[in-house]
Amino acid sequence: MSDSVPVPAPASDRAPGAVVPPLPSPTAQAERLVELGVHEIAGLGADAVRDFARSAEDAGRENVLLAVHPDRAPASALAPLLRRDGRPGFVVVDMTDVDLFAPADAVTDLPDAPLYLVDRPDRGDEMANWSPDEALSALVGRGRTPLLLTEGLHWVLQQPAALERNHCFMTIGSRLRRANGSLDARTPAIWISNGTGRDGRERRGAAKIGWCWAGNRHTWLGFGSAAGRVR
Template sequence: MPPLAAQAERLIGLGVPAIAGLSAAEVRAFAGSAAAAPAGALLAVHPERAPASALAPLLRREGKEGFVVTDMTDVDLFTPLDGIDLPDSPLYVLADVDRGDAMANWSPDEALPALTAADRTPLLLTEGIHWVLQEPAALARNHCFMTIGSRLRKPKGALDARTPALWISNGTGRDGRERRNAPKVGWCWAGNRHTWLGFASATAREAGVS
């Protein structure tokens, strides 16, 4: 992962502060204040400030723009699972981000308790996008990842069975051939397994490190 100062400049160059209602100076100042964060920390913007629908088109792979699948028009309604407490700050850092390759071919329903037992927290969809914005190589053919920290609640409180993920489009179906090899925000069923999807997680979220 690049140093936090470099990550801040990357977000500024992409126009993320404008999306989040922040100035470039505020992003730089936060990165400076969090400079003592563990090596490899990821800088993220709170999802209420920069939703997935606004961040996904900033992704790039082989010159192709990222996108959200057409049957996920409610992508910004996916919110943190109960038990995931986000810092009360427009910017925060995540420690020890991992793609979860060892859990490939697990279902989300199987992976969540295992991550919790290992004292890890599953990434939110927006956090996963931030990771790929900083490290495009985090998304690779046959090694993509789910972000099961984000889920949609139905009106009566039950969880929608869809779980969001980031992978690479094959350019088939409704994606369109022109999107082949583009970064893609999609979803999978909570009970299904996929050999090419890990479960991205971190050890902690912090509003800043003095």
């Protein structure tokens, strides 16, 4: 990885996105996960999730995202829980291996615990029209860590305003490593379906989990990141 910060492509003329509101309290997030049954997907008791959230709140944690480790709650299980315009989220049909996307080398602080906190997630709108390859080194240089796909899904579950048409985001903290050790060129992202092609008209407006090439730029995709992760 280069030590220099890459120069982004020219910014688009799109209107600025709305400011994403701060996250609900950890205890409110815990109730949301329990309501959705995420604790059951993760093999956890509801009280375990509530107790963890209460401890975080007692410690004064603010604007943190309560996340379940991806080994416990994979992307394929979280995606259908998203709701937008009354429609469930979905994974694109050509991403049947979505759950094989694991933490990238740049993610060095993922706690070995079923529950953890993601500190101050950000959508990275200012990086729209950057490629994933360009954005990764810049995020690391700023002391930020790229979001995992599952973390991005948790964020939208808790704060639907984080996903906005023309202001969606990539989650390049998750990458797929091939058997020979090289990285698959796909990088996951969360955006809003237009209901075209294989998505189907019935999915127009739904949250969509898909992928983009690591070297490509998209004017409507920022790069989700966080200040860090804590247990």
